[in-house]
Amino acid sequence: MNNISVIGSGTMGNGIAHIFAQNGYNVTLIDISQTALDKALLIIDKNLERQIAKDLISREDKLSTLTKITTSTDLASGVKIADLIVEAATENLDLKLDIFCEIDRNAPKHCILASNTSSISITKMASITKRSDKVIGMHFMNPVPVMKLVEVIKGYSTSSDTTNTVMELSNRLGKIPVKVNDYPGFVANRILMPMINEAIYALYENVAGVNEIDTVMKLGMAHPMGPLQLADFIGLDVCLSILRVLHEGFGNSKYAPCPLLVNMVEAGALGVKSKHGFYDYSVNPKEPTVSERFLS
Known part of the structure; x- marks a missing residue:
C-alpha cells in the first residue's frame, strides 16, 4: 500500500494527509476548491514547522513530507491509482453517499474505501458500492498529527482482511487503532456527545455559567479541556449533526440536542471556526474569553 487519496482538505483532511505523507506514503489531497487545497498546504507547512520547533x-523530514503530497480538484483522476482512500468531507450523509458512489466507480478494484466519519453508518455507505467488504471507518482524532487514537469501524460487511489491513496501517502511522462495530456514534461520540449535550443543558437551564461548567470538569474530572470549549473546538454544527444521528439511530430522548445548541448553530455561532461559540475567539484564539451572550 503506497498511494493514499484523501478527500476533503479541511481540518481533518489536511491532518490525515500530513500524517500519511510524513510516514512515507504518496498522498493525493482532493477538494473541489484549489483555494482550499492551497490553504491546506499552508496549514500542513505550519504544523510541520511546529514539529521542527x-x-x-x-x-x-519536513521537505520530504511536503514532496509526498500532490493536490487535485478532480475526484475521478485523484483516486485512479489509490490503494486506500480516506474520505474526510463534511459530516453530511447525502454528500458522503455521492462521494462513495463516485470513488467506487473510479478507484482500482483492490482499493480500500475508508471514511473519517464521526457518526454516520459505515454499513450505509458500503451498501451503495460494489465492494462492501472493502469499506471501513478510520475515525482519526483532532489534531491528527498529535492524537494517537484511530477508531477503526467495522461495517456489517467489512471483511477481516480489510479490518486487519487498516489496523496494521494505523500502527505504521504511529497511531493506536481500536476496533469497534458500526452503531450510531461508534464508541467515542456515543459517550462524548451526550456529555457535551448535558453540559449545554446545564448552561441552558442556568445551573452554572460557561467558565464554571468547564472549570468543574477540568479540575474535578481532570479533563484537559472543558466540554463547552471542546464543543467549540469540534464545531457546534458537527456536534449537532452527531447528536441528530444518535437521536435518530437510537430513538432515545437522551440524545435529543439541547435547544440552545440548535439555536447557536442556526445563528452561525459554530465555535472556533466562526470565531464565536460559547467562547469568543476573535481577539485571541489561544486565550478565548466567554462570549458576551453568556455573561451575566
Whole structure:
C-alpha cells in the first residue's frame, strides 16, 4: 500500500494527509476548491514547522513530507491509482453517499474505501458500492498529527482482511487503532456527545455559567479541556449533526440536542471556526474569553 487519496482538505483532511505523507506514503489531497487545497498546504507547512520547533522532526523530514503530497480538484483522476482512500468531507450523509458512489466507480478494484466519519453508518455507505467488504471507518482524532487514537469501524460487511489491513496501517502511522462495530456514534461520540449535550443543558437551564461548567470538569474530572470549549473546538454544527444521528439511530430522548445548541448553530455561532461559540475567539484564539451572550 503506497498511494493514499484523501478527500476533503479541511481540518481533518489536511491532518490525515500530513500524517500519511510524513510516514512515507504518496498522498493525493482532493477538494473541489484549489483555494482550499492551497490553504491546506499552508496549514500542513505550519504544523510541520511546529514539529521542527519541538525537535520532533528535522527540516529534511519536513521537505520530504511536503514532496509526498500532490493536490487535485478532480475526484475521478485523484483516486485512479489509490490503494486506500480516506474520505474526510463534511459530516453530511447525502454528500458522503455521492462521494462513495463516485470513488467506487473510479478507484482500482483492490482499493480500500475508508471514511473519517464521526457518526454516520459505515454499513450505509458500503451498501451503495460494489465492494462492501472493502469499506471501513478510520475515525482519526483532532489534531491528527498529535492524537494517537484511530477508531477503526467495522461495517456489517467489512471483511477481516480489510479490518486487519487498516489496523496494521494505523500502527505504521504511529497511531493506536481500536476496533469497534458500526452503531450510531461508534464508541467515542456515543459517550462524548451526550456529555457535551448535558453540559449545554446545564448552561441552558442556568445551573452554572460557561467558565464554571468547564472549570468543574477540568479540575474535578481532570479533563484537559472543558466540554463547552471542546464543543467549540469540534464545531457546534458537527456536534449537532452527531447528536441528530444518535437521536435518530437510537430513538432515545437522551440524545435529543439541547435547544440552545440548535439555536447557536442556526445563528452561525459554530465555535472556533466562526470565531464565536460559547467562547469568543476573535481577539485571541489561544486565550478565548466567554462570549458576551453568556455573561451575566
